[in-house]
Amino acid sequence: MDKFQFHEMSLTWLKGGMTFMDGGAMFGVVPKPLWEKKYPVNEKNQIELPTDPLFIQYKGKNILMESGVGFGKMSEKQLRNYGVTYQSEVEDDLAALGVLPEEIDMIIMTHMHFDHACGLTKWNDEQLVSVFPNAQIYVSDVEWNEMRNPNIRSRNTYWKENWEPIESQVVTFTDSIEVLEGIEMIHTGGHSDGHSIVLFKQNGETIIHLADIMPTHAHQNPLWVLAYDDYPMTSVYAKEKWVNEALQNKYWFSFYHDAFYRMIRWSEDGKEIVEKVERTR
Numbered sequence: 193m194d195k196f197q198f199h200e201m202s203l204t205w206l207k208g209g210m211t212f213m214d215g216g217a218m219f220g221v222v223p224k225p226l227w228e229k230k231y232p233v234n235e236k237n238q239i240e241l242p243t244d245p246l247f248i249q250y251k252g253k254n255i256l257m258e259s260g261v262g263f264g265k266m267s268e269k270q271l272r273n274y275g276v277t278y279q280s281e282v283e284d285d286l287a288a289l290g291v292l293p294e295e296i297d298m299i300i301m302t303h304m305h306f307d308h309a310c311g312l313t314k315w316n317d318e319q320l321v322s323v324f325p326n327a328q329i330y331v332s333d334v335e336w337n338e339m340r341n342p343n344i345r346s347r348n349t350y351w352k353e354n355w356e357p358i359e360s361q362v363v364t365f366t367d368s369i370e371v372l373e374g375i376e377m378i379h380t381g382g383h384s385d386g387h388s389i390v391l392f393k394q395n396g397e398t399i400i401h402l403a404d405i406m407p408t409h410a411h412q413n414p415l416w417v418l419a420y421d422d423y424p425m426t427s428v429y430a431k432e433k434w435v436n437e438a439l440q441n442k443y444w445f446s447f448y449h450d451a452f453y454r455m456i457r458w459s460e461d462g463k464e465i466v467e468k469v470e471r472t473r
Contacts, residue, residue, distance in 0.1 A: 193285060194454050196469050198444075199394035201374075202249040205454055205471070206285040208260020208311060212238035212275025217419040218407070230410035238275050240451040241407070242471070243307050245282060247289070248392075251372060254291055256324070257300040257390060257401065258448055259311030265353065266310070280311050283323070296324040298371055301331040302403035303387045304339040308448070309354040320357045330371050332379045333364035335386020345422065346384070380405065380434075382427030383418065389434065399444040399455065405431045407449035409456055435462070442466075 196203045215237050219227040224237075233239050248255040260280040270276075283293055301308060312329065313320050331339075342350040355362075368378045376391045383404040392399040404420075405427045406412065414432035421427045438445060439462050446455045450471065457467040 193288070194469065194472050196455065198392065198399060199397070200250060201392060201394060204247045204249075204285075204289065205244045206247050206256075206260070207278075207281040208243040208245045208258065209262070209280045209307075210277045211241045211243060211261065211307060212236070212277065213241050215239045219411075220417050220419045220421070220424065222416050227410065227416070231408060236275075241449040242451055243280075244448065244471075245311065246401075246446070246448075247286070247291075248375075250375075253297045253372060254295050255298045255300065255372070255375070256296055256327070258302065258308045259299065259323070261307055262310030262312075262314060262323075264315055265313070274307070282311055293324050294326050296327040299324060299327045299329045300371060300375070300377060300390055301329060301335075301388075302377075302390065302401070302448075303335050303384045304331060304354065305349040305384065305404070306351055306354065309339075310351075312354055313357045320353055322358045322361065325361075327361060328363050329358055329361045330363050330365070330369065330377060332377070332386040332388050333366055334379065334381070335384060335388070336362060336364050338384065338386055380426070380430040382423050382430050383421045385422060389430075397444070398438075398441065399446050400434060400438045401446045401448070402431065402434060403448060406435070406445070406447070408447055409445070409450055409453050412458070412462060 194205045215233045231239055243260050245260050246257040260282050263279045314323050339350045339355050370376045374393045377388045379388050381387055390401040414428050417424045417427040439460050444455045444457050454469040454471050456465055459466055
């Protein structure tokens with residue numbers, strides 16, 4: 193497991209599963225000759241996209257950001273369509289760290305698409321139950337409403353199996369919320385109407401997690417947004433604002449889907465990697 197000590201926060205990336213999604217969809221209107229220079233693609237035109245939750249130990253709390261693709265939640269067709277080569281090992285990774293699922297105190301959900309939320313629930317004796325029954329699960333109120341009332345477009349990614357068993361654990365917010373001192377969620381919209389980003393602040397330093405408005409390091413350009421985005425111009429504006437702020441203030445960027453980097457700190461112009469935490473491959 194890859195680890196990083198961010199002052200008082202101990203960060204560990206867990207294996208949440210691996211997907212391979214269509215490269216064209218992941219880069220939207222950007223021509224393939226441009227994006228394939230920044231991120232490799234296979235013979236099926238798919239790019240490698242992990243779904244690795246971040247486990248944070250801080251102020252005596254056990255915190256997860258995202259939950260992975262889960263285990264045993266998808267049909268064979270879904271596993272094939274989403275290019276899932278292995279499913280979640282989050283519970284095994286936590287056990288290796290000496291942590292039980294019941295000991296997770298908080299879960300930060302940037303949004304509730306299946307590849308982020310499947311790991312919240314599991315099958316137990318033909319019944320779906322919460323994987324982390326004692327955790328408070330934080331998500332924006334807009335996202336939580338759409339999760340439970342998906343529209344004709346979003347119903348393919350908002351599954352009742354991922355929210356019904358955890359309904360009583362959910363804590364919602366409108367614009368922003370500090371879930372713990374130094375950990376703030378901010379609603380941006382864009383990728384989904386309720387999409388949020390996360391800021392981790394310690395001793396004058398900041399890690400910014402832009403979630404799926406910047407799923408990999410190759411999506412740094414504000415105009416490079418996903419065809420999956422429900423509101424692409426909202427993504428563009430949010431990413432432009434936050435990327436500029438982050439570069440000017442030398443923030444770390446963290447990623448959920450990047451196959452190569454856990455975190456990156458770029459030069460102020462964004463052209464050079466100054467520091468990095470590579471993903472063990």
